[in-house]
C-alpha cells in the first residue's frame with residue numbers, strides 16, 4: 001500500500017526519462033511541477049514559448065497530487081474580507097479568474113485522456129453556525145455583486161443530500177466538482193509531453209545568479225549538478241520551496257493539513273449521502289469530505305504550522321469527526337493517512353507576477369501561495385501569467401493589491417498556530433451554542 005489513496009489508484013502514469021542537460025538554454029525556467037507550474041508549462045508550450053519545468057521529486061509530489069480533490073470557485077481569502085479592501089470591480093475580476101480556473105479544469109477532466117479523474121459533480125459549503133436568514137441574504141448579495149449563481153439550500157432540502165443533522169443549511173457552489181487530482185496531473189503532464197514541453201523530474205533548483213540579463217541556475221539532478229540558462233525564472237514551488245527562493249521565502253508560511261481515507265464502506269455510503277457531492281463547512285479549517293469511486297470516505301481536516309502529527313493521532317481525529325457527523329455508520333477503519341503542505345501569505349492571497357525584490361531579481365516571477373484553495377486558483381493564475389509571457393497582457397496586475405507581507409520569521413509559525421487554535425476554540429463554542437439552541 002502506498003502512502004496516499006491517490007497513488008494506489010493512479011491509472012494515468014506519466015513516464016518520463018528526460019533529464020535536463022548541462023548548459024541548456026530556455027526562455028522561461030519554471031521551478032516546481034505542481035498544478036501552478038505544470039499548467040503554466042502547458043499554456044506556454046501551446047503558445048510557442050520555449051519553457052522548461054524542473055521538479056525536485058516527481059510531478060505532483062507536493063500538494064497538487066495529495067489534496068482533497070475539490071475544485072470550486074473563490075480564493076483562500078473570503079470575498080467578504082476582500083470586499084473590505086478592494087472595489088467591487090476588483091473583487092469581480094478576482095472571481096472571474098477563480099471561475100476561469102474551474103472551467104478550465106472541468107473542460108480538461110471531460111477529455112477522454114483524463115478519464116482517470118473520475119469527475120463527480122457538486123460541492124456544498126455547509127453551515128454549522130450562523131443565522132440562516134443572514135446566510136441566505138449574504139448569498140443573494142454575493143451572487144448579485146459578483147454575477148454568479150451559488151444556490152442556497154435549506155436544511156429541509158439538505159437532508160435530501162446529506163444524512164447528518166449537524167448542519168443548518170448549505171450553499172451549492174456553481175459549476176464546482178470533485179476529482180482525482182493525481183490522475184489529473186499525470187494526464188496534464190502527458191499532454192505537455194506530447195506538445196514537447198520539457199519536464200525534468202528529480203531536478204532541484206539549488207540557487208541562481210544573474211549575469212548580462214540571463215539567469216544561471218544550479219540544478220541538482222540524478223546525474224550531478226548542472227547549470228541552466230534562462231531569460232525568466234518562475235517560482236511555482238508552493239509550500240515546498242526553501243532558501244533557494246531568496247527573499248521570496250520570507251513572505252509566506254508552510255502550513256500542513258491532513259487527510260484520512262476509510263476502508264471501503266460498501267452500502268454504508270447510502271447512510272451518509274443521497275447524492276455524491278463534495279462537502280466542506282463554514283469553519284476556516286473545517287472538514288472537507290467526499291465519497292471516492294471505490295466507496296471509501298475521504299476526510300480532510302485541520303491545519304498545523306508545525307511539523308507532523310502522528311498517523312495514530314490523525315486516525316483518531318478523523319474517526320472522531322466522522323462519528324460526530326455520521327454516528328449512524330458505526331465504527332470505521334481509517335486505512336490511509338497523509339499530510340501535505342500549503343503556502344499561505346498573511347493576507348491569504350497568492351503572489352502572482354514579477355517578484356521585484358532587488359535589481360538582480362528583475363525577470364524573476366512568482367505563481368505561488370494558493371493556500372488551501374489551489375485547484376482553480378493555480379490553474380486560473382497560470383492562464384494569466386502565460387498571457388503576459390506570450391502577449392504582454394498585464395492582467396496579473398490585479399494581484400499588486402496584495403503586498404508582500406513578512407511572515408514573522410521564526411515567530412511566524414507560533415502566531416499562525418495561536419490564531420488557528422483561537423479560531424478552532426471559537427468555532428467549537430459557536431457550534432456548542434448552536435446545538436443547545438436545537439435541543440431547547
Ligand SMILES: Cc1cc2nc3c(=O)[nH]c(=O)nc-3n(C[C@H](O)[C@H](O)[C@H](O)COP(=O)(O)OP(=O)(O)OC[C@H]3O[C@@H](n4cnc5c(N)ncnc54)[C@H](O)[C@@H]3O)c2cc1C
Nearest residue numbers: 032034035036056062063064067068070205238340374375
Ligand atoms: C492535504 C491538502 C488538501 C487540499 N485540498 C484542496 C482541495 O480540495 N481543493 C483545493 O482547491 N485546494 C486544496 N488544497 C490546496 C492545493 O492543493 C494547493 O493550493 C495547490 O496544489 C498548490 O499548487 P502549487 O503548484 O502551488 O504547489 P505544489 O503542488 O505544492 O507544487 C510545488 C512543487 O514545487 C516543487 N519544488 C519546491 N522547491 C523546489 C526546488 N527548489 N526545485 C524544484 N522543485 C521544487 C515541490 O516538490 C512541489 O512538487 C489542499 C492542500 C493540501 C496539502
